Every structure is written in structure tokens, then in C-alpha cells.
Amino acid sequence: METETEWIGGLDDMEVGTAVKGVVLPEHAADLDEMDAEGTADADADAGGGATATTEEKECWEYVAEWEYEQALTFRDSWISIWGAKFGSFDQTTDIQPMRYTDAEAPGGYAQPLHSLQIYSIKVAEIRGGLRWPIHVYGMIAARDIVDRNRNIIFDRSRDHCQTLTKEDSCLVMTGPTRPIVMLGAATFEIALKVKEGSTESRDKVLSFLAVPHDNVSYLELSCATDRKYISKLSTLEFTMSQIARSLEATISVQMVDGSSWPHGVRGEFSACTTSMADRKVVLLDSGSEKDVEVGADGMIQLSRRVASVEFTGELKVCVDAWWQGEMKPKKAWKVFKPKKAGRNYGTFNLVGMCKMKVTVAWSLLSYYPVNRPNSPYGSLALLREAEGRTV
Helix, strand or coil, rough: CCCCCCCCHHHHHHHCCCCEECCCCCCCCCHHHHHHEEEEEHHHHCCCHHHHHHHHHHHHHHHHHHHHHHHHHHHHHHHHHHHHHHCCCCCEEECCCCCCCCCCCCHHCECCCCCEEEEEEEEEECCCCCCCCCCEEEEEEEEEEECCEEEEEEEEEECCCCCCCCECCCCCCCCCCCCCCCCCCCEEEEEEEECCCCCCCCHCCEEEEEEECCCCCCCEEECCCCCEECCCCEEEEEEEEEEEEEEEEEEEEEEECCCCCCCCEEEEEEEEHHHHCCCCCEEECCCCCCCCCCCCCCCCCCCCCCCCEEECCCEEEEEEEECHHHHHHHHEEEEEEECCCCCCEEEEECCCCEEEEEEEEEECCCCCCCCCCCCCCCCCHHHHHHHCCCCC
């Protein structure tokens, strides 16, 4: 006999087939928009049996979305109450920059390889509630971790610079995180996305408004996938992620050298991965088929993202793929780097007959502390225990 469950967790804790309020969740939330029509047809054919079931399923998804929305509404007040006095404004972004310990040792040795969360992609997997492809998306996605509890920006676009998503290409172009997301206890994803619907903002729709925890994988020995789906009334977002075990920070830059330049009309994709999970890559830049790779006056490639996490005992693979117009197969070049506790590695990309590039990887250990003070009460285990209502 199926028991009724009053669900109080995030969607990432639920599996398809879970009974919520006595109803089993359907596999695809996007089917909700079609359920009413299908249910009505079933009702005409069979005295309404199908209609009752689909109505309950729809109510189930709406219950989940409403609960998540209510949690997001209270998140600001809760954060200010718990962390505001220590970490400043709710809207403040993290002041901690990458390459923190590349050139200088952490005082007192308070830096080490730590578990971190690597985000590969964020996809608008499903839309509903009357939304139709393409959609024009703007807003923000940020992560908050134990280090300083401030926003570590992952995606951020204004209404005047929204991203157009299609059913075939519905992944957001990420610009972060700007430093690794350290996993001690849960991190929190703060999501506030809208769809531009007309000339005035008052006509826009809320695509996703969430504040959801992402739990640490305890006793982690090997890096592992930690993908999640997050549901809202009008959308389902798919986060493709991994928790990287005992990781270092790698900050990557690419520069044109020896007078070479990126050829006009050639699409370029720069990516990085830890070789233990080679099928999961961090896209540092994808110029797309309609844009050239942007190069600064100093020859530096203008990457969208620069930071990746790599196991201390692992390897980092940095790749470039180049597509000429009309060609299906790209030209490729790559370089594999061994991690270091500090300092830099250098390598060269040679795309034969095309251009030459220098790759620089700056290495840094990670720290729980937001400031360089070994005795700081912020960012340590004391904060985690304080949040859990315990004493040190």
C-alpha cells in the first residue's frame, strides 16, 4: 500500500516515482501542459478516470514548485539573520579572487587540497505554463559556500543583454564561478531567472526563482558526479556537476604568440577537464558559429570562464577545438598538466597552418578562511557548527 508523503526537501533529493501527497511523480514535468488536454480526452472516452489521475499529478508538481518558491522568498531574511553581521550585504559578491595562493603561501599553512564542486553546464531542460521556444533569458545564478557565504556568480545577464535559448540549444552561457565552490557542509544555489516577454519588464515571466542546498558528499575518496534537477512552476533546470575530491584550483589563460592571430570565421572552443572524468568538461569559451574568438590587444583570449578544480593527485587537460566553416570535424590541440601546490605551468597549442597559443595554468591551494588570518573565526569549522546550532 502506497503511503502518503509530506515532502519537505529539495527536488534533488527526490527520484522519479516518489509518492508526494499520495501521487507518484511523472518522469517529465514538461508533460504537465499536455496533461489537461489528454485527461479530458480520456474522460470523454472512459468516464473521467484518466482525468482524475493527471489532475493529481499536475497538483503534485505544482506543490513541489510552490514549496521551493516559498523557501526562496524567505532565504534573504534567513541569510541576513544568520550571516549578515559577519559577511556584509546579502547582495555582496565574493571578494576572494582566484590564484589566492599561487605566489604567496597561506599564513600558518591554512590552505590545503579540499573537496570542491565543479559545474559543467546549466540547461533549461523543460518549459511549461504557456512558454514557447525560443525564450530570452536574463537574471542571475550564484553559489554560496562556507568560505564567505557571499555570492559566487555563475550566470549574470541584464534584461538588455539576455540570452536567447532554443529547444535545441538551451544551455546557459556561464561566466563563473570565479573561484572554486568549497564543499564543507552544503552549498546553496541562488537562482533568479526571468523570461523577457515584451518591451516592458512588467510583462516578463519568472522562469526560475529558487534557493536550494547542494549537499556535500561525505567521506569522498574519488571524484563523483552530482547532477541535479531543480523545478519551478515554469521550468526545470538541469545542473551537470561533479564533486572533485581533494582538489586544487587551476586558473587558465590562453594567449596568441609569435605574431599569430585567430583566423576570421573560425569557431573556437576552449575547455578543461580533470582526466579522471574526461567525459565532463568545463567550457572556458565557445565562440559559436556566428562569432569570432575575441582577442585582446595583448593577445589574450577573452575566456568566459577561467577556473577549474583538479584532484591533487590527478591531471588537468586543457583543449582547443577549431571548426572551419562547412567542416564537421574540428582541428584539435591539447596539453596535459600535473598539478602543483603553487606556481604556474606553461604549454603551447599549435594548430598547424592556423595559429600558435601559449597556455598558462596558475595553481593554488584552497582554504576555508575568507581572510589570511589563521585565527579568524570566519570560514572555519566553527562557522559550520554555529550554523548547525552546536558549539566548537
